[in-house]
Amino acid sequence: MLYFRDKLVGSQAHMRELNTQFTRVAIGMAWKLGNLHPGVVPDGTCPDQRHYIYGDGTVVKPPSDVRVVTDPVTGERIPLHSRATSATTARVVKTLTDTRADGKEQLRGLNMVGVYTWTDAGRLVLGTRVALGAEQWAALELIEEVYRFAKDGMHGVIWDRVITGWLVDYLMATMRLQTVGKPVANSRDDSSEIDDKIALKAAAHHTQLDTHTKVAIRYHVLADMVTASDRLPLGTSIYPKSNRRDFDLVHSEFRELDPIVHHTPEGECAHRLAVDDGGMFEIADHDELAHSVKVTYLPCMANTHHQRPDGLWTSKLEYLIPCPHGDLVYSYLWEPQPHRYQPGDAGARTPEDPVGWRLRPLCRADDIGEAYNNRLPLNTPAERKFTAFFSRRNDSESHNAWVKRSYPHKRAASYSAEAQELDFLLAGLVNNSRTWHIAFPIGT
Incomplete structure (x- = not known):
């Protein structure tokens, strides 16, 4: 089995064909389960998840942390974190993702990227890639591959900040694909103005500020900013978090x-x-x-x-x-x-x-539109149209977490980048088999 795997991953042509056939079959499964059907006119104001794909990348830790460095005293190449006696016999992971391209310098490993669609029977994996540089290139390659088979049955993409700028233009101009995501923005640290408001509200309620009370009072200060008659300034946005006891303050x-x-x-x-x-x-x-x-x-x-x-x-x-x-x-x-x-x-x-x-x-x-326009508290029960649709992307994180848990010690099971890509693709095959069994149990 290992011999077959090594022969397969040793050929770029074979891996390309395997990826293509995987996506072709996955699209057929999606059609059978009611997703990505052609001939439906898209409505960006009320998107249908059956016609959208979503994706994410996850950095998988390498099988080991063995590294080869140069001894600054002797100039000899020596292995670190290994029982090997020389650099030539140490098992070293040679290919890693340049995580600096996505601002994830703290992570080390290979960024495995997948795209999915959600059916009535659950998740379908439509394709996978490994990103050695910025995630956007692997994401774009996957989107193009899925569109090649799904055509106008695909209405858009759900992704978080990776699909931005010219990519949004390109997807709409050439494929009529709408991007659903959070535009590039930064969560803001509390400014001195907000700190002052927190201090004033604490004083008004005769409360001594500490770490915990500051968090509680900050919630009320931000809520007041939204319902106040002054309105929010351009460039400042406030959204309730899922727990509705905190807000995301966005620049x-x-x-x-x-x-x-x-x-x-x-x-x-x-x-x-x-x-x-x-x-x-x-x-x-x-x-x-x-x-x-x-x-x-x-x-x-x-x-x-x-x-x-x-x-x-x-x-x-x-x-x-x-x-x-x-x-x-x-x-x-x-x-x-x-x-x-x-x-x-x-x-x-x-x-x-x-x-x-x-x-x-x-x-x-x-x-928040209805609450904002009518100066109601942001945590007023209401239909969270954007969150309800965009949160489908969280399912890709669930899949990535499941794949990592299946690896030994939550690390990659293979040393080469090609073998790791195959492992991630085969995890998608297991997922799709499970979804198919839910939709069509044996004997039905």
């Missing part, structure tokens, strides 16, 4: 758009708009501070696609702007660029349209 990217002006019996009426963290907001200047604030969240009410004569796709997003003189519809036409970059390409990779790729028909603000 979000924003872009102000040209104002929308319409004529009324009283004269011109102007509406200032901005895209912040993927959502559309009507904004206004703050009465006292030198920044603009988000007055009203505008959910996307329609999202349609059009294929141009050259085969490329465009996306139109429509928003209803409330106005005392009569509500009006605002449309934004996103014409993404089809350029596919390659690793090592020089020059800027910034999309030509800085708004289109950031603007999402389903975004994090959909979780």
